Amino acid sequence: MSGGETDRNALLRNLEPRLGAEELVYCTVGQADFRRLELDPVCTFREAEGITLIVTRADAERCKLASSYPCRMITLTVHSSLDAVGVLAAVASKLAQEGISVNVVSAYYHDHLFVPAEAAERALAAIRELQA
Numbered sequence: 259m260s261g262g263e264t265d266r267n268a269l270l271r272n273l274e275p276r277l278g279a280e281e282l283v284y285c286t287v288g289q290a291d292f293r294r295l296e297l298d299p300v301c302t303f304r305e306a307e308g309i310t311l312i313v314t315r316a317d318a319e320r321c322k323l324a325s326s327y328p329c330r331m332i333t334l335t336v337h338s339s340l341d342a343v344g345v346l347a348a349v350a351s352k353l354a355q356e357g358i359s360v361n362v363v364s365a366y367y368h369d370h371l372f373v374p375a376e377a378a379e380r381a382l383a384a385i386r387e388l389q390a
Contacts, residue, residue: 283325
């Protein structure tokens, strides 16, 4: 058990989404490039094809990295358990109803939603609606 809340209804009532200020992008690099780049990624994930990075647009441009999916991060500030069931499905479904794509990263304390930059405010409003 990871600690944190597991009750779906309590989690939905207490999502308390917070929208990050910076525009982020997805990039991919090889292991050797990752080691030489001076980056402070929001997230990294190693796949067979390369390392996926979520970085600020400014960092991607500074390092001349090809990027995609300009987005903003919404953090669900409720301390959710990694064992919680159904919360992310409810959030993703709500965003899908609004026509908003979402990429999710679950960390130890919180879930982080990456939504298109141009739809970030609408996504935040939709999540708050779900919370109510």
